[in-house]
Amino acid sequence: QPTALSGLPAGVGEALEAEGVADLYPPQEAAVEAGVLDGESLVAAVPTASGKTLIAELAMLSAIERGGKALYIVPLRALASEKKAEFERWEDHGVTVGVSTGNYDSDGEWLATRDVIVATSEKVDSLIRNGAPWIDDLTCVVSDEVHLVDDASRGPTLEVTLAKLRKVNPGLQTVALSATVGNADVIADWLDAELVESEWRPIDLRIGVHFGNAINFDDGSQREVPVDRGEEQTARLVADALDTEEDGQGGSSLVFVNSRRNAESSARKLADVTGPRLTSDERDRLRELAEEVRGVSDTDTSEDLADAVERGSAFHHAGLAAEHRSLIEDAFRDRLIKCVSATPTLAAGVNTPARRVIVRDWRRYDGEFGGMKPLDVLEIHQMCGRAGRPGLDPYGEAVLLASDADTMEELFDRYVWADAEPVRSKLAAEPALRTHVLATVASGFASTRGGLLEFLDNTLYATQTDDAGRLEAVTDSVLEYLAVNGFLERDREGGTESLSATGIGHTVSRLYLDPMSAAEMIDGLRDACAVAGDAAAGDAGVDDAASGKYERSVPGDGDEEPGFGTYSPVEGNGDGTEAASDRAGDDSADADAATADSPPEITPLGLYHLVSRTPDMYELYLKSGDRETYTEICYEREAEFLGDMPSEYEDVRFEDWLAALKTARLLEDWADEVDEDRIAERYGVGPGDIRGKVDTAEWLLRAAETLAADVDGVDGDAVLAVRRARKRVEYGVREQLLDLAGVRNVGRKRARRLYEAGVETRADLREADKGVVLGALRGRERTAERILEHAGREDPSMDGIDADRSASAAAT
Template structure:
């Protein structure tokens, strides 16, 4: 099937043909045959780089009205915004900013937004939602994610109620149960293993890679020199081999420190040079982490993890896409959707520490990493290699190479998530009774195929919590209180709202209320990212907490989770010193956090302090401490 045969404007067809796109890939043609250009709901479950974005574009440009493209990550939103903005005659908007706001997003032909942003807009009653003709959900397999899944699921269900005739297009990596997702969405299923670039996957052990296509590759590494069995020397040799062959490489390891260490070692191997990119990194910020990154980039190697500033991550991603970097050493988060394909992907570590011990990575996550191998129009093939460090070849082959990815399972039964969404359903006017709430949730992936009573008991439990926190009332039906409405509109979790209320009530009897008081409250909530507290700093942080006890709303002897609270005190202390003018460099060095961690916590603190001030106004309490420290931040 040719692009010129599609029902697209002439200038759009000419745009794609000018980029050499004249024929549709088989999965794209299958999507057209399934009705993607005729308003049919479609689920597309195909490998990475198989043309899902073009399928989305087809749906959005033929839907006959405004379109919404939902992504899981801000970095992915920016990438898709830039891609769609290149299409002639299409006005594209992007919405990924302040989590607490839900400004009008209408007026564009296509809006690219995170699921959280769309959920916030729905809660605020944004009128543009009713006008949507097409909604594309990228990475829909993240329905199974504990963090993002419930919000994505409820957002999709409520979008269907607000715009019942909207076309839903769901894009996914290959998963075990795409039929179930398609059945839930009343959609046609396009399922394929086709890739534009052939991918071979193998395991490296004993100086040899055995690929799944029967081929082998010798890797000249002395097993005794391979860093005590963890596979670093093998990884270095695999990366160098790909680069010497004219390709680029991604190397995945389990931790930030490992990513930086591997990048530094590869940079010393003289695999290339990228002085101009290194200059860009230095110009973007002068933290010690940034300087280490720039030093690695000089050798055409970068590291990539959540501790980097967002600007540094963007420089690395763009330079790699432009082929100005030879290698990125990354934690698995890089594989979550950002488009950085490479000739070869090396997965050195297949386990990570989860707080209770080392656990194997999910099959789907490893397949996502492997799927980054093979650059369309640049590589004749892609290679993904799992390094057998402490594991053996047979175990990795059976666990990952020949295994099917896990099924997507709803996470909506999580009590924390369900509280949030039940409150939002009532506060937004979608339901006025227990039955009404169940009716809304009946459209979720969780409810699909389950008896109603399996959800009813969970709803009763969370309604009881929300009534106890004075956010819902149960009279003749269900109604949100003024407090409950404010908590939902500010887009904070109900337990966060309850913690803020407790803090405000405690503040009324305190003699000393400071910016630290306000920060302790918002940092001691589930919506604030935790900050690691090392053994060496625990005693010092304990002394800090004791010396500032009169500024805290929590008594050290009464907290149920002292370690979690002490971590919150550390976060509050860092933010207060930032507000008082401490440099990023000093804070990063003193508190062992990354500049990206500081960046994200400042942003979250601004949002949560604003939410706390709004809650204070509802309670007719003094919220000046929250406003003042927010201004200083």
Template sequence: MELDELKEKHGLPEEVVDVLNQEGMEELYPPQVEAVRKGILEGENLIMAIPTAAGKTLVAELCMLKSILDHAGKCLYTVPLRALASEKYEEFKRKYEPIGVSVGIATGDYDVSGSELAEYDILVATSEKVDSLLRHRAKWLAEMTTVCVFDEIHLIDDPKRGPTLEVLAARLRQLNPELQILGLSATISNSEEIADWLDARHLKSDWRPVPLKEGVYFRGKIIFEDLTEKEIEASASDEVSKIALDTIEHGGGQVLVFVSTRNSTEAAARRVAGEIGDRLSSEEKDQLKEVAQEVENALGESTETCRKLGRYVRKGVAFHHAGLHYRQRSSIEDAFRKNLIKVICATPTLAAGVNLPSQRTVIRDYKRYSPPYGMQPIPVLEYKQQAGRAGRPDYDDHGEAVLISNSVEEKELLLDEYVRAEPERIKSKLASEPAIRTHVLGSIAAGYVDSLEAMIEFVRQTFFAYQFSTEDVSSTVEKVLDFLEEEEMISTEGRWLSATKFGSKVSQLYIDPLSGVKIREGLEKSKEREPTELGLLHTICSTPDMDTLYLRKREDSDLDVFVSDHAEAEKFLLDPPDPRRYPEKYEFYLAEVKTAKMLQDWINEQPEEQIHERYGVGAGDIRRKVGTAEWLLYGAYELSKLLEAEEAITPLRTLRQRVRYGIRKELLDLASLRGIGRVRARSLYKAGYEGKEDLREANVGELTRVSHIGKRTARSVIKQVQN
């Protein structure tokens, strides 16, 4: 279908057609044509299950833009990850703000109603952010009656994000029965079920703009699904390097390599870098040198991981995992899109993240360690997502996804169990108690339900009830209600339910009700014991919202000595469980202490390299834990005021700022300047600038003599302190 036909027969506004023409589009892909024929431009709900790069997002764009330009509609585009939100925000803003469509983004600050967000025509947000807005009774969101897009809706199957996505879809439909729903999904076996649940039309297709060939590498050949074969002629020390080298030498292409662990990404990158580094042009080497400098200096202080990444980037190869700083991941992704970096060796998180196609995708590891079961095969859906990254539009006539086998038996198994297999059936994960308790409290606190009957009626609208039955989840709901009443988060009067002040505050803070209980326990103890920084940090690390660090070999004994020491034990607000009676709980306690000690090292300005080595974490891990800790400390601060824990109020307020910047108290004033992190703040302090007042008389020349301060940073600092 050509764009002019789309305008004439389906009323797509002319300015949208002009934008698409500028983007180089002349006609729609077949799945997009089918979506139009199913009525998405006339307000029909639709679940669209098609492969990566087959045009799901554009369908949503057409639907949103027609609503905005023809009916002054407001549109919500929800995504599971902040990185995806940023990508979509930048894309929509670039394309559509020139024609008068305003685009906003919302991903954090879960305790605000965000009334200013109502002004945007398209709001890109994470599911958690939208859920938190509803808890704050954001009327503008509850009254929205145009278009809501759920990107990656198959993640309803995800134990962590799925319940929020599911409850959000059910809640928005409850509030706005006329809301048009678009669900975008990877190809899954039961997308029809999701469509039926949401009263939507269904579109499923295997069509791709760049055909995908899937196969298995064995003894120098790729054996494809149709049993055709391709020789890999390159010579290298390992299979991954051979395939990568063959791709670069014979097709001028790029490769994504998926392995199971972070250490494996770095080891694979080292081997591949040794094979392809000499095959880069002089111009590529010069540009890669700049990228290498970016990743080496991303933290302000270079670590061994930064230097290692920089060495490989100079040779056109990178490793990519959640332990890297987001600036490093962003630099790598940008250089890959520009065809500077030829090979990325990544953990599976990249497959579910930003759009990053390659000519070949190599899935080296199809098993992953899963405690307590050991090495387990990955789901077919996960493999298909990784495989779907192969094939670059405008560059390749086809993409190739390759598994690696070591025997004839394994080759046949991989062909049958992955290449020819259908993705698994998506199942709701709402029924578990931890998943449902925060949504039960949120529903009561926001006033969406006021009785057990109303709660059960809402549960009937969920995907879980559609797949199984309301009765299967009713017992869990009643158990959660008993817990909330016992912990004084809700009160009951007959069959009527209402939230207490404590329960309302916990819900608005967007923390797990059990986290609220743990924080309250620590705050009550702070009235009897001095709330030390370690004691407060451990309190927030004891909550289910904090993903604690793993205990490595022999760490438990060292931490046991630390906790058992009487002088140290007095620093904790929450007492340790008896290790003999509750060994498992005690081990969890030690993991909480380890996490708290890492955060304590962070705020005491220990070098990042030392933190990496001591705790087995990367820069990305530190930032995620810092972000969670900052939010939980804010929650504890708000609860300390409500619970009149006076002794903890000031320490919590100060501690939150220190955690945000990773600094001692004396640097708080300096670190509040934009562009001045922990390293630059300490450099300024050592040079005699102890606060903003000291910087008012400084000039650019004086500041650039300070370590880590360049001209641009110096000018920014001077401008800030003089305003």
């Protein structure tokens, strides 16, 4: 076997053997034969858990051994850290690993020193736009879960990003990992890659449908699982797996349901099944875990999750905080949590195998469809693929649920026997092309209309379509939009039409904004300044164009939240220095004065509404009764809106306006120090959603600030108002706490308690009585010391500070 693995860094073959990789799995073998160790491009379309990651590692490690550099593109932010941790075991063999997520860096220059870089496709896209110098050095790129090019909201970014990387580096080895899809050959064709396609699994998977008193499996076998009167099918199946011991232990289950609410209620119910089956040792460990869960945040979600965890059950969905998710995933892998009820997001990446997968819901509510819509075959197959833990289970079982014989037939036809759908490019849509056409021109990938079309010819869309005219038509209408809004200049001379990005167009591209968001924000700010009478009276082209073409991109999956795993907004320019000067200049007296004497003042709500109505902010949907509530608020606060409110008769636009108002109110509540729990309840969202909205608002307001400084017609007061609104949402505090909350480790709740105790500013922290500080921080000495240190106190030590005194101070 070691001979098969030549060309890897010294010691890697032995390390793999030590990990239990005695032989390559057949698809891995096929990948090696196809030349993955020699720089060949490859599409590997194989089932979940059949060793795709190792194929990627072989490609990357051999590329590095040849002196190259590799990039691993993940679909979710949560996966980036997981993959980085996985690849870090190669550091013993001299391979360095870096991860680029979030918004810590603008061009990720430090990554130039790393051999392997892990990032989401959005992050890679933004790094290219910001001119990351190491992009040119890449010799190997891996695209994980490449079948997601099919996703309407995120697929086009992956498609264009791969096309750009391949254009910059003509010899680039491209390794694309895919679930088994209907047309892997087309993907291979697009990427000029060899194809390895296989149905092989390391552990047998049996798929069946439970109906009546048995699971009927695809191989014709049956397993008796009688369901008593009044008992639920799911509960019975979870109990059955747990009661069947293999290897001295019962089997865990993963239950897929169609909404967060259902995940939570299912976890509660299934705790009645798992709870009584725990050993006393497990009960102790779970109690500890539940405490950790409670410690993550002070919310109902946290409490509900902890209650279930105590009894060996849990829920998992995109509304959870990241810490919650990883606690649950780890404990499930450690077989401590016996059953997880999850929304389909869990199926998409995170490695959480279970003995039994139960697909409880195979339909999900779809607003556009106008009712319950069956899930894609691919999605169901990916859920089923989570069944079976190699080395632990003799086989994996995936079970769909039917309540009658007809449904059982339907489920067999629709999912068990069916092949996954083919993947189809979603690039030829205006929202996708708007942003990618601007970025493609701004970062120099095309400078004429012809060059642009030629570039787009390297996408999956071009490989797949028979109708080249459609992409051209959408491209033309997008070019028109970008030109009218002042982001692009078009120059028709002779037969060629040259294209160049304007200054503001470059800024929009680097800020990673949808150009329509930028137009909306510029328009709103100019409007506010014009009303205030401060701005030069100019009727810039932006005005009409932005409002004249009102449309929104629709999120593909209500479970996905930007800023929570999918999005990678980039920092504005010159960020590091700005933060420091900000704090100094942000004293609240100055702030009050600025707002007091400009008559139609720009309020935080007005700004939150402005950013909430851009296509970059995911909508909160209006629930029943919301229309009335928000219509009322809408009229009450009409004066605060930036830009013209649509009339009630413009149905769609008015509805969108109200939905944005709902988001804006959420942000306003957050900035008014309303409890996270109250907010979650009031808007029907989870703590993870609040985080997502807050992060997105912060990013958009930062972008708005940069834009405001760049365009005509927006004055300095407006820029200040944007900055204050942004900082209030960033820290989640009122104006008076901005200074305190800016100190590291303080946060909104501690800032309030310090303020109430008379410690009102950063300067106060340097002078205050330590007992008072400790009291306000509920006697937490380490925290108090760290905070004092960050506030710049000379001697932050809490040694000898009286705990009783601090306790009594806290009581006041």
